[in-house]
Amino acid sequence: MRRSHHTNTLVIISNHVKSIYDDRWEADTLHYTGMGTNGDQSLSFAQNKTLAESQTNGVRVHLFEVFIDKEYTYVGEVELCGTPYQEPQRDENGNSRLAYVFPLKVLTGTRAVSLSDQQALDSQREKKASKLSNESLKERAEKSRKQPSTFQQSSTQYERSIWVAEYAKRLANGICQLCLNPAPFENAKGDPYLETHHIVWLAKGGEDTIANTVALCPNCHKKMHIVDDKKDVETLLLRAKQWVDAA
Structure with a gap:
């Protein structure tokens, strides 16, 4: 200051x-x-x-x-x-x-935040998150805001917590949390490729928390956005709670 x-x-x-x-x-x-x-x-x-x-x-x-x-x-x-x-x-x-x-x-x-600025920031945070211990990552994830901030580009965007996303992937440990199958392939770094998903969508009032975030294989992630079956939602909410409680 x-x-x-x-x-x-x-x-x-x-x-x-x-x-x-x-x-x-x-x-x-x-x-x-x-x-x-x-x-x-x-x-x-x-x-x-x-x-x-x-x-x-x-x-x-x-x-x-x-x-x-x-x-x-x-x-x-x-x-x-x-x-x-x-x-x-x-x-x-x-x-x-x-x-x-x-x-x-x-x-x-x-x-207002430019797309390039937001992408640069996300990249910095992802690198930092990958180097944190599980304990430090959990601490940051639990402190993250429940309601993500919004900013203007050409449309309203949600600024998701990198800490929550990374911790969800750590909890999944390479296993899709819906179909329970291993990740279909590895990324360039050799890590199992899973995508984070908000069980209750942010656009529908869902929270950006570890209790509302899971890691899914690309196929299940696409299914949740197209079908959004209530039974799958209930299953994911239950499993997310179980994994968080056991961590």
């Missing part, structure tokens, strides 16, 4: 590439992590105080996002839309600490 007394503005940057902070969009609200890379964060520290008091101190807040290293995308002016709250996050040394999170909304317009 950078403040300018000359213009009475505060610039905040949500870096989705390198930052240790766990910024996330939930619907149209950005939950932005405050300053402080080690130990518990404080609302009286530096620009945390400025942002926390931005509804009364007259400071205008401008948001940039980073999807590709060193490329800054201007989102717009934002405002605090709720009370800052604390949640456990990892610091730069990997230790658990309490961080302050600021709920922010864009004042005008709709958050």
